[in-house]
Each structure stands twice: as structure tokens, then as C-alpha cells.
Amino acid sequence: KIGDRLIAYLDPDGTLSSDTDRNRRRGITIGKQGTDGLSPISGLITPQLRAFLDPLLGKYSRPGVANPDDAASSFTDPDTVDPETLRAAAERDDRTAPQRTHDAIRALLEWGIVTDRLGSHRGLPVTCILTINVEDVENETGVATTATGGTVPIKDALALAERSRPFLAVFDHSGLPLHMGRTKRLASPAQRLALTASLRGCTRPGCDAPASMCAVHHVSEWADGGSTDIENLVLACDHCHARVDGTEQGWRTVTLGPETRYPGRVGWIAPPAWDPAQTPRVNHRHHPDRLLAEILCRQRSPVGSLRLRTPADGGAPTPSIAPPPRPQPARALHRHLFCATRSATPRGMLYRGGDDAREFCSAHR
Known part of the structure; x- marks a missing residue:
């Protein structure tokens, strides 16, 4: 306190520590989420904050x-x-x-x-969006995934949903306005939520950008007659999205067929100068659970046909490897649980809201 008084006496106008210096040094850093779910935070805040x-x-x-x-x-x-x-x-x-x-x-x-005053970000309201596999809820195991790429333990996610006046939406193949055809170029909020649940982030191989940093990309370009239907939409961050420019130096995207290792997923094809074979490749960064399941399946293959390596492309399996049972298409809309505030409610979706939602969350805590 004495020091504060001395500074006030010696520097009544506050010029010894200038606004320029304070503004230069201000900042808050939120570190990478650890394996225990905790994130470090540090920084300096201004007198106003x-x-x-x-x-x-x-x-x-x-x-x-x-x-x-x-x-x-x-x-x-x-x-x-x-x-x-x-x-x-x-x-x-x-x-x-x-x-x-x-x-x-x-x-x-x-x-x-929950004040409904924060506007929207990339077509969705600024709110906490959690994707939870219904099987994980029933088994009380696993984690929920946030649209920003973080994870929340199942019990914590349900507790958060219970207190935040949520709507719960169970996604399946019916009842959702996910097919816009050529009537609209921009994806609807329902489509963005569905893509967040299914894809979790950018689909270009090697990119770990979460869904909150992604735009919606037409696999078959809108300019070339592509439709705004969920089967033709994927997530791509701004950096990767810019690489699909329709030139020979740009990347291309395709939907992998049923004869490939990853049917239904989007494959990215590098420029011919990078990949003369023009092999479509998929991104495993956001789906380690599916990749682990495939590796475990390979481990159960007959002795002599085992070759453990990270699959990199969307083509047919290597002949020396016994092909695992074909996984469900990753872009198919499996059942997912979305917890969002009322402000995040897109019309035309399947909901259980209010007391029903809280009862559902409490029953699985």
C-alpha cells in the first residue's frame, strides 16, 4: 500500500507506465489441453479488465x-x-x-x-456445443467432443447440459433439413451441426483444425453444379479450403466409393506435382478411435499377414493385409447427442427440451 501511495505521488498522471507499454504487454494465453483434461492459463490483464x-x-x-x-x-x-x-x-x-x-x-x-447476445460464429450461435456418442452415455464411459476440439468427460458434459437449459438432439438419417439441393449455396445451421458431429474438424489429411475453425466445403464444387446436400458437404479450415482452387496446382476432393477402405469419407487429392499417382487420402486426426479399432482388427489377423502401419490413403487395402470388416461410413449421421442452449436451436430438428432434457441428463449421471 505504501508503494502504491509513493507511485501515485511521484506519477500523478500515470505517465511512468504508459498505456502503450501496458497494451503491448497485455495478453492471456490458454495452453494445450493435457491428457488429464486440464489446460494451463497465464498472462497479464489491463487495469480496465x-x-x-x-x-x-x-x-x-x-x-x-x-x-x-x-x-x-x-x-x-x-x-x-x-x-x-x-x-x-x-x-x-x-x-x-x-x-x-x-x-x-x-x-x-x-x-x-445463455444470454442470446453473443451473436454467431461460422453460422452457429456462440454457445457450448458438445457431441456425445449415445452408446458412451448409456455406458457412462468416454468423453464428449467440443466444437473447438476439446474434450469433456461424459459425466461433466451431462452435468453442464443439465444446468444450461439444453435442448438435446439425437441425429439420425430422418427428420432433418439436410438436403438443400441447388436452392442455397451456404450450409444451414442444421447441416453445420451434423457435420460437426460426424467430422469433428478439417478433413484434409494431417490437419488438426477443430470444427469451430472450419468452413463448409462442397466436395463437388457449387460452381460445377454441386448441391448443398449433406452427402456433398465436408469441413475444411480456411487454410486448407483455399488450396482447393480448381487449378492444376490445387487440391481436389472426392467422395470415396463403396469399394475403398473408407467408403463414404472424403478423400483429398494432392496436386500432380506432389502426387503423380493422384491417390485420394483421408484425415485420421479427428477420428483416432476409428483408426485404433482398425489397427486392433489388423492385430487379430492371421499370423503372417500382419503389417502394422498407419493407413494413409483411401484406396483398396494392401493385398498382404487381411482386410478388416469395413467400417460404417464416417460421414453417415450416426446417433449423436448435442447439448446446446436455446439460442442454438435450429428449426426442423429432433429435440427433447426443457424438463425432459434435464431428466435425460440426470438419469445418465
């Missing part, structure tokens, strides 16, 4: 507020909660101060996402 955060954290990081481990904890304005209930929750609260700060920021962001 600190001025916003301090009163919010002072209120919502109090003991007994926004405690995810206490069902009786207040996740709304603590001033509207019965004082005795809040006092009892505070007495049970054994979180550290950093943990309370973390939970307060999470609660504030969660409330912000």
Missing part, C-alpha cells in the same frame, strides 16, 4: 456460491438466495481461493453464453 473482474469475483467467488460439488450451492445471483441456505453452503465449502475463482469465472461465462 481488472476493474471489471474484481467486483464480479468478489461476489461470485464467495464461499457457498457457484460450487459445482454442492447441489445446494447458488448458481444464480447470491443476493436472491435465502441467507440461511447460503450460510449453510458456505460452511460446507472446502474449496481453496483459486478454486473458487475458477468456479466463479466458469459460472459467469456459462451465464453469458
Whole structure:
């Protein structure tokens, strides 16, 4: 405090530490998600951001507020909660101060996402979109995948959906407005959600860009008569999308046929100068589970016909390898669970909403 007073006396105009210097040094870095699901965060914030955060954290990081481990904890304005209930929750609260700060920021962001005021990003509302395999929900195993490429444990995903007034949409082949023909060039929100569930990210081989960083690409180009139907749409990040330019130096995309190793998936063909054989290749970065299943299947092949290697192309299997059972087309719309706020609700989809959604989430926690 004495130091602050001295600085204020010596520098009443605040010129010793200039706005230019503060603005240059400001920044927040969120590191790569670890195998345990946690992500590191570090940085420096400006006095203005600190001025916003301090009163919010002072209120919502109090003991007994926004405690995810206490069902009786207040996740709304603590001033509207019965004082005795809040006092009892505070007495049970054994979180550290950093943990309370973390939970307060999470609660504030969660409330912000459901305010319907954040606009849209790449055709979808700014909200938490989770893709969950229904079989994983029933078995209470596995993880949910976010549109930004992160993962959330199943139980945490269901708890998040239960508190965020979700709509649950189970995707299958019927009842969805996924075929626009030539009536529209841009993909609909329903198509984008379906592609996020099925593809998870950019489809060019080797690219790990998540769905939130991708545009929707027509496999058969719109300019060449391609339709805006789900079978003709894939995800491609801006960098990879720009490589499909219709020239001999550009990449091409094709849908692999039933006779190939990966029927129904999109194959990317490099320029002739790179790949004279013009072999279509698929991206395994977003589907390690399917790749692992294929490798395990190869391990069960008869002795003498085993050759473990990462499959790189979409052509026919190598003759010396016993072909595994053909997987279901990756782009087929298998059953997936989407948890989204009301603001993310595209029309014409299959939903269970409100109390039904919360009951579904609670039943599988």
C-alpha cells in the first residue's frame, strides 16, 4: 500500500507506465489441453479488465456460491438466495481461493453464453456445443467432443447440459433439413451441426483444425453444379479450403466409393506435382478411435499377414493385409447427442427440451 501511495505521488498522471507499454504487454494465453483434461492459463490483464473482474469475483467467488460439488450451492445471483441456505453452503465449502475463482469465472461465462447476445460464429450461435456418442452415455464411459476440439468427460458434459437449459438432439438419417439441393449455396445451421458431429474438424489429411475453425466445403464444387446436400458437404479450415482452387496446382476432393477402405469419407487429392499417382487420402486426426479399432482388427489377423502401419490413403487395402470388416461410413449421421442452449436451436430438428432434457441428463449421471 505504501508503494502504491509513493507511485501515485511521484506519477500523478500515470505517465511512468504508459498505456502503450501496458497494451503491448497485455495478453492471456490458454495452453494445450493435457491428457488429464486440464489446460494451463497465464498472462497479464489491463487495469480496465481488472476493474471489471474484481467486483464480479468478489461476489461470485464467495464461499457457498457457484460450487459445482454442492447441489445446494447458488448458481444464480447470491443476493436472491435465502441467507440461511447460503450460510449453510458456505460452511460446507472446502474449496481453496483459486478454486473458487475458477468456479466463479466458469459460472459467469456459462451465464453469458445463455444470454442470446453473443451473436454467431461460422453460422452457429456462440454457445457450448458438445457431441456425445449415445452408446458412451448409456455406458457412462468416454468423453464428449467440443466444437473447438476439446474434450469433456461424459459425466461433466451431462452435468453442464443439465444446468444450461439444453435442448438435446439425437441425429439420425430422418427428420432433418439436410438436403438443400441447388436452392442455397451456404450450409444451414442444421447441416453445420451434423457435420460437426460426424467430422469433428478439417478433413484434409494431417490437419488438426477443430470444427469451430472450419468452413463448409462442397466436395463437388457449387460452381460445377454441386448441391448443398449433406452427402456433398465436408469441413475444411480456411487454410486448407483455399488450396482447393480448381487449378492444376490445387487440391481436389472426392467422395470415396463403396469399394475403398473408407467408403463414404472424403478423400483429398494432392496436386500432380506432389502426387503423380493422384491417390485420394483421408484425415485420421479427428477420428483416432476409428483408426485404433482398425489397427486392433489388423492385430487379430492371421499370423503372417500382419503389417502394422498407419493407413494413409483411401484406396483398396494392401493385398498382404487381411482386410478388416469395413467400417460404417464416417460421414453417415450416426446417433449423436448435442447439448446446446436455446439460442442454438435450429428449426426442423429432433429435440427433447426443457424438463425432459434435464431428466435425460440426470438419469445418465
